[in-house]
Amino acid sequence: MATILFADDEESIRFLYREEFEEAGYKVELAANGDEALEKFIAANPDLLVVDIKMPGMDGIELVRRVRELNAVVPVILCTAYGEYRQNLETWASDEYIVKSANLDGLFAKVAELLERCSVR
Numbered sequence: 081m082a083t084i085l086f087a088d089d090e091e092s093i094r095f096l097y098r099e100e101f102e103e104a105g106y107k108v109e110l111a112a113n114g115d116e117a118l119e120k121f122i123a124a125n126p127d128l129l130v131v132d133i134k135m136p137g138m139d140g141i142e143l144v145r146r147v148r149e150l151n152a153v154v155p156v157i158l159c160t161a162y163g164e165y166r167q168n169l170e171t172w173a174s175d176e177y178i179v180k181s182a183n184l185d186g187l188f189a190k191v192a193e194l195l196e197r198c199s200v201r
């Protein structure tokens with residue numbers, strides 16, 4: 081099963097991601113900030129990243145830029161609150177963009193779609 085690295089500064093959201101995605105059978109790695117995410121990206125070699133844009137210190141946009149220097153192809157889903165960063169063209173350097181919601185159905189669908197596209201089961 082695929083390994084997913086989630087980077088989000090909100091503990092409750094990390095908890096939710098772990099609960100829901102482990103329940104669905106994924107291997108879950110969590111990071112609370114961009115620096116931790118880079119370390120875990122290198123250590124865990126995840127199949128996909130889910131990245132919060134707004135984090136203190138290194139934000140999600142910068143994190144994706146740094147990840148891309150290491151790996152040009154790993155799929156990245158950027159998450160943010162509704163309306164934020166829509167105008168920021170760099171956002172589109174990620175494969176997908178999703179508006180945060182307590183309902184993870186949309187995120188689950190995008191994860192499955194991207195992993196399928198990359199042939200990770």
Ligand SMILES: [Mg+2]
Pocket residue numbers: 088089090132133134135
């Ligand atoms: Mg945040």
